[in-house]
Amino acid sequence: MRPELVRLFEAARVPRYTSYPTAPHFTPAIGPAEHAAWLEAVPVERPISLYLHVPFCRQLCWYCGCTTAISADPARPEAYAELLAAEIELVAAHLPERPRVAHLHWGGGTPSSVGPRAFLRLVERLRWRFRIEPGAEHAIELDPRFLEPEMVAALAEAGVNRASLGVQSFDPEVQAAINRIQPAARTLAVIDALRAAGIRRINVDLLYGLPRQTVESCRATVAELLPAAPDRVAIFGYAHLPSLKKHQRLIDEEALPGAVERVAQFEAMAEALEAAGYVPIGLDHFALPTDPMAQAATTGRLHRNFQGYTTDPAETLVGLGASAISSFREGYVQNLHELKPWRAAVREGRLPTARGLRLSPRDRLERELVERIMCAGVVDLEAVAARHGASLESCVVDRERLGELERLGIVERDGSVLRVPAAYRPLLRVVATVFDRYLRASPARHAVAV
Numbered sequence: 238m239r240p241e242l243v244r245l246f247e248a249a250r251v252p253r254y255t256s257y258p259t260a261p262h263f264t265p266a267i268g269p270a271e272h273a274a275w276l277e278a279v280p281v282e283r284p285i286s287l288y289l290h291v292p293f294c295r296q297l298c299w300y301c302g303c304t305t306a307i308s309a310d311p312a313r314p315e316a317y318a319e320l321l322a323a324e325i326e327l328v329a330a331h332l333p334e335r336p337r338v339a340h341l342h343w344g345g346g347t348p349s350s351v352g353p354r355a356f357l358r359l360v361e362r363l364r365w366r367f368r369i370e371p372g373a374e375h376a377i378e379l380d381p382r383f384l385e386p387e388m389v390a391a392l393a394e395a396g397v398n399r400a401s402l403g404v405q406s407f408d409p410e411v412q413a414a415i416n417r418i419q420p421a422a423r424t425l426a427v428i429d430a431l432r433a434a435g436i437r438r439i440n441v442d443l444l445y446g447l448p449r450q451t452v453e454s455c456r457a458t459v460a461e462l463l464p465a466a467p468d469r470v471a472i473f474g475y476a477h478l479p480s481l482k483k484h485q486r487l488i489d490e491e492a493l494p495g496a497v498e499r500v501a502q503f504e505a506m507a508e509a510l511e512a513a514g515y516v517p518i519g520l521d522h523f524a525l526p527t528d529p530m531a532q533a534a535t536t537g538r539l540h541r542n543f544q545g546y547t548t549d550p551a552e553t554l555v556g557l558g559a560s561a562i563s564s565f566r567e568g569y570v571q572n573l574h575e576l577k578p579w580r581a582a583v584r585e586g587r588l589p590t591a592r593g594l595r596l597s598p599r600d601r602l603e604r605e606l607v608e609r610i611m612c613a614g615v616v617d618l619e620a621v622a623a624r625h626g627a628s629l630e631s632c633v634v635d636r637e638r639l640g641e642l643e644r645l646g647i648v649e650r651d652g653s654v655l656r657v658p659a660a661y662r663p664l665l666r667v668v669a670t671v672f673d674r675y676l677r678a679s680p681a682r683h684a685v686a687v
Contacts, residue, residue: 238504238660240497242645247496249686251666251676252613255543256569257604258594258675260562263571267593274656275565276331277506279553284339284370286551287363288544289321290558292346292576295383298406298417299487300447300475303497303575304560305346317558318355319574320583322362324557327588338369340549343377349384353391360395374399374549376440381427382419399468400431401440403454406462408454411447414492421461428465438528441467445502446475448492455502459509469524471505471545474499476684496687500663507662519612520665522546539612546612559589568595599674602627603634606672610657611665619653629653631671663687 238422262498279285292306293314308314329335341363349356363369376399391398392400402419402621406412407421428439441462445455445620462470477486477493494502507517515523519539533539533548540547542554543562556563559579562571570593573579602625609616618632633639639655642648647661648668657668667686670676 238500241262242647242661242664243500243687245645246664246667246686249667250633250683251670251686252673252683254607254669255541255545255605256562256564257607257673258600260569262675263569263594265592267568267590267595269590270587271567271595272563272570272588272590273331275563275567275570276328276555277333278567279332279336279565281334281336283553284337284551285367285553285555286342286542286549287338287367288342288344288554288556288561289348289359289564290344290556290561290572291321291351291360292559293317293350294345294347294380295350296416297484298405299484300415300417300444301484302476302478302482303346306576309368311350311352313351314350315355315360318359319352320360321558324583324589325362325366325567327583327586328555328557331588334554335366335368338363338367339373339565340547340551341369341373341375342544345378347380347383347584348377349379349388349392353387353649356388356391357395359575369396376401376438376469379427379454379594381424382417383429383672383673384430388435389430389434389572390426392431393436397436399438399440400436401442402427402467403442404462405442405444406447406450407458408450410449411454414448414489416487425461425465425528428467438470438613439465439467439471441465442471443474443506444473444475445506446477446491446494446499450494450502452498452501452505452642455506456509459506463513465508466525468528469522469530472503474521474684474687478684496623496685497558499685500687503663517615517659517662519546520662534612537613541608569593571633598625598627601625602632603672603674607669610655610669610672613656614659614662614665615654617654634674635671635677636649642668642671 292304294305294307295309297307363616375397377397378401381402404424412418510523516526518524518534529548551564554564559576560574570588570590573591579589605621606616619629622629622632649656
């Protein structure tokens with residue numbers, strides 16, 4: 238992408254759009270009563286999805302933007318797992334019957350920190366309360382540095398069939414700058430161990446924009462990774478928000494690359510992956526052509542939820558654990574962030590709901606517009622408007638920005654169809670803002686646009 242375009246947007250901060258409206262707009266006006274009512278209204282005829290959040294990590298990574306709790310004491314995540322089982326019971330009691338589950342995802346933190354026995358007990362509880370379909374995707378996020386053979390065996394026994402490994406960078410200088418020492422040999426050995434156990438679908442997460450990171454080191458990381466042939470690779474931009482994540486103040490800001498360098502790093506990794514046969518997907522994902530995500534992108538069935546890009550079409554996503562977000566036909570709810578109040582609510586037999594948002598018809602229209610741009614890079618305004626009983630003119634909120642994007646060639650218009658050329662993939666989030674009526678009124682801090 239041309240440096241002058243990058244510089245034009247380098248000061249912009251925009252949402253990641255893993256939901257719409259985005260989480261900063263959730264309010265305490267939506268609480269446990271709405272959460273219970275929405276659970277009770279879940280349609281029984283279609284599968285739902287489950288997300289379980291385990292916030293514990295053994296070591297603090299300075300770049301991290303997730304909701305985490307650092308502890309080397311295994312008793313803490315084990316105790317958390319017991320309360321997570323209790324929350325499963327609380328939620329299941331509000332559901333009309335045992336729903337079918339087609340997607341199950343464990344995130345964190347480091348979900349494997351609960352240990353093999355507790356993990357298997359939780360999966361048994363889930364199977365008791367939900368009907369996990371044969372062939373359901375059962376995915377988990379893992380830290381290769383702390384994954385032992387006993388846990389690999391437990392994951393396989395539990396039916397996990399996709400593992401997502403955090404790598405970020407194989408450059409030792411970058412690893413030292415972010416407090417995450419992770420030799421490439423260790424990561425590749427973990428991939429081999431997972432596949433040997435029958436967990437053959439492997440995702441890998443990389444980052445660009447890290448301190449001391451260079452275009453050359455980004456290329457080298459991809460080169461070291463390619464022999465393992467992961468099914469999917471995500472390349473996320475590091476979001477430096479030290480005002481929100483105080484531990485990010487440990488990162489040397491002088492060592493962070495600028496916007497032009499950040500985009501060059503992304504493009505270098507993207508080019509290397511595409512040269513190796515990976516299919517570019519949405520903003521920042523790549524998949525082998527045989528992977529379901531590549532096939533979903535090709536056929537227009539790709540979606541975006543709180544876990545990012547997904548093949549999951551479920552309308553209902555039930556989130557469990559501290560800070561987890563649920564999505565219902567009616568709207569969103571989020572659990573309490575802090576562990577202490579979350580624990581108290583579950584122990585008292587209350588849904589640990591902190592806040593949420595009820596979707597309006599206008600929200601649903603804008604949500605589809607944002608999702609289509611983020612997933613496909615193209616949207617037919619007239620078709621989307623017709624599905625929502627809205628006018629074509631009402632689709633675009635920020636016409637001034639859309640006009641600027643068209644003049645710059647970042648957006649091409651053909652009648653009512655807006656398309657973002659492949660060269661401008663890094664700006665998909667910027668394009669999505671033209672549909673976001675909440676953005677200008679929001680005081681929230683978001684990640685940099687490029």
